[in-house]
Amino acid sequence: MEDIKKEGRYSRVYEQLATLVKKSNNTQARMATIIAVLHHKMEYYFWTGFYLIDDGKMTVNIYQGPVACQILEKNKGVCWAAFNQKETIVVEDVHLFPGHIACDSRSNSEIVVPFKNGEGEIIGVLDIDSKEKASFTEVDARWLEKILELIYS
Numbered sequence: 436m437e438d439i440k441k442e443g444r445y446s447r448v449y450e451q452l453a454t455l456v457k458k459s460n461n462t463q464a465r466m467a468t469i470i471a472v473l474h475h476k477m478e479y480y481f482w483t484g485f486y487l488i489d490d491g492k493m494t495v496n497i498y499q500g501p502v503a504c505q506i507l508e509k510n511k512g513v514c515w516a517a518f519n520q521k522e523t524i525v526v527e528d529v530h531l532f533p534g535h536i537a538c539d540s541r542s543n544s545e546i547v548v549p550f551k552n553g554e555g556e557i558i559g560v561l562d563i564d565s566k567e568k569a570s571f572t573e574v575d576a577r578w579l580e581k582i583l584e585l586i587y588s
Contacts, residue, residue: 438574445578448476456585465586467497474499479570487559504538512536514560517547523576527569546571548579553587
């Protein structure tokens with residue numbers, strides 16, 4: 436999807452989510468709503484979900500798409516890289532990323548956004564995969580970071 440089209444789509448999705456998440460103060464409900472809307476509104480998304488730190492392990496949480504890896508090997512792959520570097524990582528070709536964890540061989544590109552709690556501490560990541568290479572850009576990164584802020588707003 437071209438960046439100009441992404442901008443419009445994310446703008447509409449953001450407005451929809453801002454309205455939807457106000458219906459509940461439950462963090463899990465807000466997370467689930469965001470995952471469902473993103474997964475179904477962005478046609479290039481193949482797997483959409485959260486990995487949260489649980490007892491020091493990065494464990495799958497709310498998601499949509501094929502079955503996920505339940506626990507990601509510590510300090511390996513894109514999710515741990517984003518968590519450890521405390522920044523969003525866009526990967527055009529996951530097969531070229533050192534230590535990539537292939538939960539599904541059909542994934543070819545990925546974006547991972549650190550997920551912060553209400554106190555601003557990183558507690559996990561939002562992970563999104565695409566079947567196509569180079570699906571994600573800085574437009575995705577900017578909007579997804581903004582969308583995650585809705586969870587604790």
